[in-house]
Amino acid sequence: MIVGDTIKRTGEWTEAADTITLDESARHRRRMAMVSDGGIAFLLDLPEALLLVDGDAILLDDGRLVAVKAKPxxxxxxxxxxxxxxxxxxxxxxxxxxxxxxxxxxxxxxxxxxxxxxxxxxxxxxxxxxxAFDPEGGAYEPSGHHHPAETARS
Structure with missing residues (x-):
């Protein structure tokens, strides 16, 4: 199975092979089987749970990127x-x-x-x-909480 174990934040990448559209709860994961909007099946396998935001991308082990889209x-x-x-x-x-x-x-x-x-x-x-819904992180969430203002409203 294809594995995605690296997240590229907005601005760190330019072109994606596909997209994946997820609501807030599905964008806050560590390990989960996923299928992109175009049908690429992969395992998200991160070292720790992260909140993925609209504009991030998941780097797959075959070199492709899957862009994250926040589902309204x-x-x-x-x-x-x-x-x-x-x-x-x-x-x-x-x-x-x-x-x-x-x-x-x-x-x-x-x-x-x-x-x-x-x-x-x-x-x-x-x-x-x-x-898109990007709620505040909890008090015990790692300090690297990624929360861009531009995803606040659509």
Whole structure:
């Protein structure tokens, strides 16, 4: 079986043989059998789990590159009245241990009707959106967490 054991980050490569489109949970892996969008079957076998982001590439042991594309997901975009209000909303989201992507003026979370209702009850402006989801890493995640701002919205 073909093996992919090296990740080339955005800007470290120029041409890929194929693409693989993955949601956030499938982009955070260490070892997994995968099939590219064009049908290349390979084993992702990394030394540690990494979050792959849109624009990264997986180097296969036969020399080909498979470009990673972030699959748009159904999300909620949360906005507050001002920065202080948005911080209070972020605290509520964190208190529920929800994965969240922090933008300059909004927070993205996976769609959840119960959480949406709670946030709207706290005065948040909540809209549905579809975008790549790159939530913040945990406190114990390695310091090399790759989180580019340009993947924040589509």
């Amino acid at each position: 997901e159904q999300l909620l975009e949360i906005r507050g009245h001002d920065a202080r209000h948005l911080l209070a909303l972020a605290w509520q989201i964190g208190n529920r241990h929800l994965a969240a992507q922090l933008l300059d003026d909004a927070i993205l979370i996976r769609r959840d009707d119960v959480v949406r209702s709670m946030l709207e009850g706290l005065g948040a402006r909540v809209t549905e959106t579809e975008a």
